Amino acid sequence: MTIRTVETTPYDDQKPGTSGLRKKVPVFQQKNYAENFIQSVFDSLDGFSGKALVIGGDGRYYNREVIQKAIAIAAANGFGKVIVGKGGILSTPAASHIIRKYMAFGGLVLSASHNPGGPHEDFGIKYNIGNGGPAPEKITDAIFARTKAITSYKIADMAEVDIDRIGTVQAGGMTVEVIDPVEDYAELMETLFDFDAIRAMFAGGFRMRFDAMHAVTGPYAKEILENRLGAPKGTARNFVPLPDFGGHHPDPNLVHAKHLYDEMMGPDAPDFGAASDGDGDRNLIIGKGIFITPSDSLAMLAANARLAPGYEAGLKGIARSMPTSAAADRVAEALGVGIYETPTGWKFFGNLLDAGMATICGEESAGTGSDHVREKDGLWAVLLWLNILAVRKESAKAIAEKHWATYGRNYYSRHDYEEVESDAANRLVSELRAKLPSLPGTKVRGLTVEAADDFAYHDPVDGSVSKNQGIRVLFEGGSRFVIRLSGTGTSGATLRLYVERYEKDRFDLDTQQALADLIAAADDVAGIRSHTGRQKPSVIT
Template structure:
């Protein structure tokens, strides 16, 4: 048999191959089932590329987690069989999600496969994920992911070149004959294109000069950002190599969950609290999320991070040259950004959770900066959130102002007030319990008596309901709608409680509860209060109203941010 012969393999559908907020995520063992990954890849090729499939070009890369290499070879073999003409591949199958988005755009490709489960744990017992990005570099919109899912329910065959062998370890170009056509795989060095993009956005000389007087620590969490941190901060910026830790991408992320928050990056928090460093950052598995800490562990809530950067974009050359038209945030993200937008006279859009919803706004020129409370932040330089970009943005502001993280935040709050914000995550909850909670909250929404009701906590603090719903979004560019995006309780004093089920878990359910209260005070000491103490009454109301403890049996959340 010819080594590059296309074969058509008969298959049957698998249940549950519906992409979530960021592609399809399941335990590794699920993807290792015969035909399982192949079915989803085939459906993604057909739905994602449509009539452009024959002769198309794709980017492929992943975060290096367990099963990544096997999946890379599957994508190559199936792309070749389905008429794709070219694959641009990160060396060893690795590319950060932001870098992959940039490569799709820079190389004018038709889309790409990003092989990651983001912040989910890795290893043979962990999770894997496959996400299809479209030609603008962003995640496939719902019209495409719905089509992918529809195809997975009816698929009876897939195409593959089973004996096609490609060396993904060496940078270079290989060309093969498949079904009488040329099929090219170009393996690229993973940091070069992304580094060049960052050089175009930021003043590297200014950041380099500033970093000479700073003690920093950057934690790759053994995800994909490690090589990028070493290339940008060690080689370009001259930061000591020991300042970049956990920089080797590992299939199991060193046994940790690569989720940059106060719980899963607690070792970094402990180091920072000692006071020996001025600035720290941690990154998730695929490089699109980040956490920032200042001296003595001063924590920057992602909602505040977004608002602060929105107010100081003049310090970043990219925005100084291009201007700023507007901003966007996911619905659960605090309204701190809205206050900056109002102050600047800019539009601020509120979208469902998921970066795909920002893509249309960027493509239509409506927004330049966007972010989510889940440690995601980005701009229109690509169509994904971007952890390293966010850290460079903060360092640019610090370099220009010569101020610390804490000073920048405190000054921001004195001008705009503070949106005290917290998120409670309850992971691995039974789907039945989560559904019952949503069902109970939905009844409150449907009850006309709820609007105008006063909610009180045991201390007597009261909040009057002004509006409640299950958030529905209409895209202002194509007028598509997305329903049931999170239950909102909005109170007359501007406080909010949001309930939402995660779209990125691989099994079970994760319940997110977001609590926010706005305060304004001319005394800087006021803003030093612990958000958990300030929001305690609202948190009590949120838990009691949802009956979370009774339904799930959980006394405490898995993660508090």
Template sequence: GPSVVRGGDSSDASRLVETVVSRQLSAVPTSPFEGQKPGTSGLRKKTSVFMQPGYLENFIQGLFDSLPPEELRGATLVVSGDGRYYNSAAIHIICKMAAARGVARVWVGRDGLLSTPAASCVIREREGGVACGGILLTASHNPGGPENDFGIKYNVRNGGPALESLTDAVYKRTLELTEYTICAGIPDVDLSREGRYVFCEAAGAAPFFEIQVIDPTEDYVKLMSSLFDFDAIRSLLARPDMSFVFDAMHGVAGPYARAIFAEILGVPQDALLNCEPSEDFNGGHPDPNLTYAAALATLMGLNGQTPDEPPVIGAAADGDADRNMIVGRRFFVTPSDSVAVIAAHADALPWLSRAGGLKALARSMPTSGALDRVASQLGLPLFETPTGWKYFGNLMDSHLLGGQNLSPLLCGEESFGTGSPH
């Protein structure tokens, strides 16, 4: 049907595009695929597997069928990813299936991008936390591209990963499917332009579905500015004896690095490396460690090959920006020590002061006991969990589960993931 554009230019979030389309639903026959059982970080397979006709659709149908109908009907859902190959195509499919399920609105980051932390932030914070959850398209630190990996996971209303009770139900449902439902009349939208894309059955009628393309950094930057003292950090980075470099590894962290490090904190653009997101991470492996972040390691003098004086501090993020390696000049910090150092100095964080200080620390089982030493020194309880962020989420929400309130909690795991219930 015809589209009517109202207000705003191509870069204006107030831009509204109204399109008249049929609301008719299509029930597409299908049959189960083997192996659609999510692991600790969702469902990860080769991209070619996800691109099989019906494979993504089956998993999404299994997810929607496993959620309470009233949870999706009239709801707002977040759908975005780390920008790897097949990201945009998958977003369009999911949006059409969401419309068929009665979802009223989908929030998508511009260019289909939201880091995993930013997606949690949008779920929890945007419009007061109105979203019912989010579908994240990422295989985290795994390589991307047609020959490599793709992934999908569901985060619930608290912004954290779905628990096994839900993922097990999704898997069970995928084994029973005979059809999936899609609103095929909804066209693909331009994900590169912010604005509201609304779909009506007649011109001027109330829309039955909306895709809103949002600034992927706006909500996250606002949250970070409330957690950290940006003025103090800006002053530190401006000192003549301080220098900093960040490697986004061609993942989704790039736009966030520019928004925070460059625009707010004044870091020179040439200190922000590989900040253009790429569908195949520019042929690299977006895992921040000394092997795959070799360029940063060389620049920081961590492999003995740096001809010049290295920067004082460096950092790198993985594909979906929920792992962060932080290193010093000629000084490597292990993931286990990294979370321990942060915990030992957590009283410098403004939001923790406002919240009355840390109440607990947590680490995954493979993470070393450095954090235990800090917990003992600070007189805080220390929790050891299986690998998987959902277990940290249980601790963060323990007061909702009949346990004690452990927030603010600081947690970390063996591959440079660190978090808290902010």
């Protein structure tokens, strides 16, 4: 094997966001762009010589090409083995499981999650550490620093590896093992859930629609739902992963999966509907005649988790991202377990899970998961819902209504303003931060501001502090709005507004009407329309 050292020039835009480096495909296709970033990842790590690296992605455009680059660079840098999913396919939660099960040093997950794919759309690379979770900030900061100083990368001169054939080969002086991307994950799910009860439910005529959105979860849903659980053929739809996701946006929300929502609200609706996103870590839950918000889903799953064999011993704690509604807090209080409020980004849950302080975690952006892996897991959430439905023998709507009767209801919505001009978005946030000290005690639209801050997280495990994680304005009575800039987009800025109202007794209000005064108050305080020039959000969920 020949190892080449290739001289290169740094790029100044390779700062990893909350979920790795994401850019448009033509950006990644620039000379040495992907190579620079991958080498910078390896340069920021120690102790991997001779060890295993997991590589896989969501099948989007440019995945295969970058996988071959990553294999050759890994070989040149001294990894002893690469484990790659057949066809380059590994859902993000499956990649986390593979890292953990086979005690790999870490992994490269090639995905831009719920963002669109194609020759001119999005691509991404994320590094996951040995616990299976996203790299913490100290590593991503080191990677970014290295990308700005890199002058060369190492790559093995080797033929492309056939990643479409399961088996083990020697290539570039190391072992490359191509694995079935579904098998290990499916076996893990069988240890967590009562597959017999779910099979009996399907055998009794239970009808379900799962939309894989031509993304990575398709093969997993086909195998688990139809082959192992006996759901009727056709339950898993759009199950073939496509490089451009069929020309659609693989984000499981009420805009991009409207067809599923319409079907679930129709006269001949199936009993249960669900969807997952580009890389398989998000979920959409819709019962017959009812949409379950991600925040409510987290609370309801936590309240019923003991019905699944993997969680029958009870929960150690519940963790949620700060913008997620407080619905889960009420469940944690009732269960007598800890509740942890973290910044957005799954990496912040990793310490809590590793320390045994939390069992179930969730983000309002349709991410839910548990301590079985160190990523959010869309199909896991769907299977836990199915387990609960099978044991309780009630509809999702009945379960939701009984939950609200017990805990009260947090009316909740997220308004996304996508591709906002970056300077305008940053100016809005800066001006709002400057107002925070003067807001408490003031009245807006008849609401009294109780507190206002820029959320800072003090990690209870390692003592680290993460500042400027989102601006919170809290009103008397438990209502609030939150504003933050998302780190998952690739063009301009995504401004996110989260609004929440708690009601003890009124559970049948229209969500947007219930939140109307809070939405107006947020605009009064932050000047969203005046700063962005937008009269309405791009997406409401």
